[in-house]
Every structure is written in structure tokens, then in C-alpha cells.
Amino acid sequence: MQQVRDGDLRKLAVLFERHHRALFQFFARCSGGNREQSEDLLQEVYFRILRYRHTYDAKQPFTAWMYQIARNAKIDQLQKRRPETHHENDEIPSGSMRIDDKLSRAQELQLLRKALDMLPEDKREVLVMSRYQELKYEEIAQILGIEVGAVKVRVFRAVRALGDLYTQLAEAKA
Amino acid sequence: MNCEKVQKLLPEYWAETIPVNSHREIEQHLHQCDTCQAEAEMLGELWADLDRLPTLEPSTDVRSRFYGMLDAYRSGVDEKPKRNWFHWAIPAGAFAMLAIGIFVGRVNVTPVDPQIAQLRGEIHGMRQMMALSLLQQQSPADRMRGVSYAYRLDKSDGDVVTALLETVKSDPSVNVRLAAVDAFRKVGTGVAARKALIDSLKAQDSPLVQIAIIELLVDLNDRTTAKSLQSFSVDSAVPKEVQESARWAAGQLN
Numbered sequence: 001m002q003q004v005r006d007g008d009l010r011k012l013a014v015l016f017e018r019h020h021r022a023l024f025q026f027f028a029r030c031s032g033g034n035r036e037q038s039e040d041l042l043q044e045v046y047f048r049i050l051r052y053r054h055t056y057d058a059k060q061p062f063t064a065w066m067y068q069i070a071r072n073a074k075i076d077q078l079q080k081r082r083p084e085t086h087h088e089n090d091e092i093p094s095g096s097m098r099i100d101d102k103l104s105r106a107q108e109l110q111l112l113r114k115a116l117d118m119l120p121e122d123k124r125e126v127l128v129m130s131r132y133q134e135l136k137y138e139e140i141a142q143i144l145g146i147e148v149g150a151v152k153v154r155v156f157r158a159v160r161a162l163g164d165l166y167t168q169l170a171e172a173k174a
Numbered sequence: 175m176n177c178e179k180v181q182k183l184l185p186e187y188w189a190e191t192i193p194v195n196s197h198r199e200i201e202q203h204l205h206q207c208d209t210c211q212a213e214a215e216m217l218g219e220l221w222a223d224l225d226r227l228p229t230l231e232p233s234t235d236v237r238s239r240f241y242g243m244l245d246a247y248r249s250g251v252d253e254k255p256k257r258n259w260f261h262w263a264i265p266a267g268a269f270a271m272l273a274i275g276i277f278v279g280r281v282n283v284t285p286v287d288p289q290i291a292q293l294r295g296e297i298h299g300m301r302q303m304m305a306l307s308l309l310q311q312q313s314p315a316d317r318m319r320g321v322s323y324a325y326r327l328d329k330s331d332g333d334v335v336t337a338l339l340e341t342v343k344s345d346p347s348v349n350v351r352l353a354a355v356d357a358f359r360k361v362g363t364g365v366a367a368r369k370a371l372i373d374s375l376k377a378q379d380s381p382l383v384q385i386a387i388i389e390l391l392v393d394l395n396d397r398t399t400a401k402s403l404q405s406f407s408v409d410s411a412v413p414k415e416v417q418e419s420a421r422w423a424a425g426q427l428n
Binding site for chain 1: 181217227231241244314381382
């Protein structure tokens with residue numbers, strides 16, 4: 001990133017190839033699987049990295065800086081439109097279970113995904129960062145501008161809220 | 175360890191990233207506390223199940239969009255005048271060229287080759303046409319290329335300025351709007367365009383674009399916009415960071 005900041009803009013391609021998949025999945029998981037919105041946001045992040053490259057501090061980890069930009073882009077997008085749930089891939093991975101179990105398992109996973117989509121934005125975001133993005137608590141703390149201890153508390157509360165939603169959905173279905 | 179401390183560490187316990195000592199202490203607590211035990215078990219299953227949710231992959235289109243944007247941005251940057259420590263050399267060089275020109279002109283007056291002039295005109299017309307055409311395209315990457323063509327124009331052109339203004343006002347992509355704002359630094363603005371930019375400030379839904387327009391107005395050093403910026407800075411409907419930027423800009427221009 002230092003090279004990009006210093007004017008070698010072609011090096012952004014290296015960062016794109018390294019991070020774009022994880023970044024896309026961050027947006028997709030936070031937006032309930034909205035591909036179009038996630039791809040637009042992905043593009044937005046790399047544009048903002050170019051435009052604000054002079055603000056990059058080499059002492060700060062690039063990943064944390066990139067996710068700060070990603071969050072800001074997401075917040076701007078949310079102000080424009082509410083997130084929609086678009087699940088392109090409804091196929092649930094199959095295992096070695098019997099068909100009855102498999103259906104039941106598939107239903108459970110669908111409920112879980114629905115519960116995840118229903119989580120308030122701040123809880124879903126911290127859960128996605130912690131569970132899927134392979135970010136350390138220290139990095140999440142830096143991205144959110146809070147203490148590491150507060151991140152741990154938020155992650156647990158997000159899981160608990162997910163559990164509450166999941167239970168409610170399961171009971172409604174029963 | 176009490177319940178609260180254990181709960182805080184449960185995600186690391188499930189992820190198996192917790193130090194051995196803490197792991198042991200959590201297990202001891204869970205053995206003694208039925209409430210925590212039940213919650214840890216139920217939520218731990220959900221935590222594990224999150225891994226089984228399907229993963230969406232980006233389409234192949236994202237790569238071409240990215241490289242299109244990078245190329246367009248790089249060509250835009252290449253066209254920008256460089257600002258560095260030898261900035262003073264530009265006016266000095268211009269003065270020297272002028273002096274040489276006057277001297278040569280007095281000695282030998284040669285008219286500009288009409289073919290070269292015609293060629294320049296054709297290139298200018300082609301760039302203008304490309305800018306106008308691309309700015310109307312559906313794809314944000316194409317519109318971005320349109321903005322970069324506008325950057326390459328030698329002088330401001332009424333149609334291009336109008337198209338850029340329209341882009342700043344209503345393009346759905348924040349990226350393209352930001353690039354269009356930047357392009358005004360190259361193509362220049364007349365009084366009417368500056369007024370239109372000020373008018374577009376309120377209609378913008380992106381604070382980033384608002385701040386970019388404000389910075390542009392400061393760079394253009396148009397003092398007549400100071401009053402509008404001042405009133406914009408106290409508008410309660412405007413985001414705080416934009417208000418601050420407008421206040422700073424009004425101060426610069428006053």
C-alpha cells in the first residue's frame with residue numbers, strides 16, 4: 001500500500017487480487033447476500049483507496065485501514081437504501097445424513113441464515129468480522145475505534161442476539 | 175472466573191483461539207454453572223453452524239470493472255498537473271518561453287501549420303465526443319472513462335461542462351460523481367457552472383461528494399461562493415463533517 005500511496009497506482013492490482021474476495025464476502029454477508037450491492041461497494045472501496053491513498057499511515061495495518069474504508073462505504077450506501085435480502089445460492093451443502101435429517105438440517109441452516117440477516121446492522125457486522133473475515137480482535141478494535149475488551153463483549157452479545165432470533169424463528173415454524 | 179467473564183471469552187473458546195489456562199478455567203466454570211453450560215452449548219452449535227452457510231462468490235465482472243476503473247483513474251492522474259517543489263519552475267519556464275517566442279517571432283514570423291492545427295482540432299473533437307458518449311453509458315466503469323476523457327480536453331467545452339455537471343448532480347455512483355468533481359479542476363468552470371455546483375451541494379446524498387465540491391470551490395478561489403458556503407455550514411440538515419468543511423471553506427474564501 002505504501003507504493004500505491006507513493007504513486008505506483010498499478011500496485012493496487014496486487015491488493016485487489018489479495019483482498020477482493022474477502023471484502024466482497026464481507027459486504028455480501030452484511031447485506032443479506034445482495035450481489036449487486038456488494039459488487040458496487042467492492043468497487044467503491046478500491047476507488048476510495050485510490051482517492052484517499054495519501055491518508056494511509058504505514059504504521060497502521062493495511063487490512064484495518066481497508067475495512068475502515070469498507071465500513072464507511074457501507075454506511076453511505078445504507079443511508080441511500082435499506083439492505084435487501086437476495087439469496088442467490090439457496091443450496092445447502094449436503095453431508096452423509098439421511099434424507100429426513102438432511103431436510104431438517106437444511107431448514108435449520110435456512111433459519112440460521114434468516115436470523116443472521118435479521119440481526120441489527122452493528123451486531124451482524126461485528127459477528128461477520130469476527131467469525132468470517134479472519135480479523136483479530138485487535139484489528140476489529142482498530143476498525144471500530146473501541147477497546148479490545150469491548151469487541152469481545154460485542155461479539156458475544158451478537159451471538160446471543162443471533163441465538164434469540166434463531167429460537168424465535170424456530171418456535172414460530174414449529 | 176465469573177459468568178460475565180466467561181461469556182466474554184466464549185467466542186474465542188468456540189474458535190479455539192483461547193490460551194490453554196483460560197480454556198481450562200472456562201471448562202471448570204461451565205462444569206459448575208448450569209445456566210452458562212446450557213447457553214454455551216446452544217450458542218456454540220450456532221457458532222459452528224455459521225461455517226455451513228453457503229458462501230457467495232464475486233462474479234468475474236468485478237475484475238474487469240476494477241481494472242477499468244484503475245486504468246481510467248491512472249490516465250486521469252497522468253493528465254493532472256504535477257505539484258512539487260519545483261513548482262516555481264513552471265512560471266519561470268513559461269516566462270522564458272514567452273521571451274524566446276517574442277524574439278523568434280520578430281525575426282521570423284511563420285504561421286502555424288494548418289494541417290497540425292486541423293489535427294489538433296480533430297483530436298479535441300474526438301475526445302469531446304468520447305467524453306460525452308461515455309458519460310451516458312449504463313456501466314459506472316464506462317462513465318468513469320468518460321470523465322477521464324473530459325480530463326484530457328485542452329480547454330473547457332460547454333457541452334462537456336454541462337454533461338459533467340449533470341454527472342455530479344445525478345450519477346448513481348459516488349465514484350463517478352467524485353471523479354467528475356475532480357475533472358472540473360482540469361476543464362475549468364464558468365460562473366454559471368460554479369453556481370450550479372453550489373446548488374448541487376444540497377441535493378447530494380453523499381457527504382464525500384459534498385466535501386469534494388467544497389474543496390473544489392476553495393481551489394477555484396471563487397470568493398462569491400463564500401456566502402453560500404457560510405449558510406450551508408449552519409444548515410442543520412447537513413452532516414456535521416460537511417458543515418465543518420463548509421465553515422472552513424467559507425473562512426478560506428472570505
